[in-house]
Amino acid sequence: MKTFTKTKMLTDAPMHYCPGCTHGIVHRLVAESIEELGLQEKCIGIAPVGCAVFAYDYFNCDMQEAAHGRAPAVATGIKRCLPDRLVFVYQGDGDLASIGMAETVHAAARGENITIIFINNSIYGMTGGQMAPTTLIGQKATTCQKGRDPSVNGYPIRVCELLATLDAPYYIERVATHDVKHVLAAKRAIKKALQFQAEGRGYSFVEVLVSCPTNWHMAPVDALRFMGEECTKTFPLGVYRDKSEGKI
């Protein structure tokens, strides 16, 4: 028999996310991983701009808010000044893959010893469902109302594959949150990424597919099904880089 109680790494503040948004699950996974590694006192998180902008209210550790897209740059500064701290960055797809693409790619290319948790819901959530760099082909958004057309809007960016072309990153994996099995796998990936940072091995990056029932215009359970059936086709799950196992 297993029991389940909320981790102390999360505060008691009620989360502001929409019903069925799996952001909350990823918050919990990150928090539990840090607690299990025993690094709560040494942890500094960087909150993004986007739906997770209030992440600093939910994590029970030191948090720093960054300007839109600049979280990896802020994390670089903090980690270089305080190399004994565990620095994690929590960013959405508009923040990381659009306005923050330069910071993301250069932090990865430098191989900074930080952990990036990339939340990919393939749409801009907070601003009301505009097309993101990760929006699927044919997926509707307020700025591509007939569905994303590659001839006009281009193709979705696969960030894990993109960063895996660089030499420096130590660990890159894409996981999802559409059922219990994948949530548990996501936790293993996040914990591994934080562990690698704590061991000083270098840049670790975990992309987590999450649902956005509000802006996908679906019921929460249907949104999870869509994630499992459609998002994972464009964004295949798996390990893209793991130097500890020789996967380069």
Add this chain to the structure above:
Amino acid sequence: MTSVKINEALCKGCGLCANACPKNVLSLSKHNMNAKGYFVAEVVNPQHCIGCTFCAIMCPDCAITVSE
């Protein structure tokens, strides 16, 4: 015997817990509304609970506690 407790103040009625439960222990209430205006999840078949914690793993709001 395990028991599932739902913090109704945090629940947003998304139904991911009821969807994940393999034993249909949980269901969304049709009458019980919380202060936020959501119809909350409730335990309807407590005797069937096997303590797998799937509901708590899928709850985005950490509203579920599973204890023995």
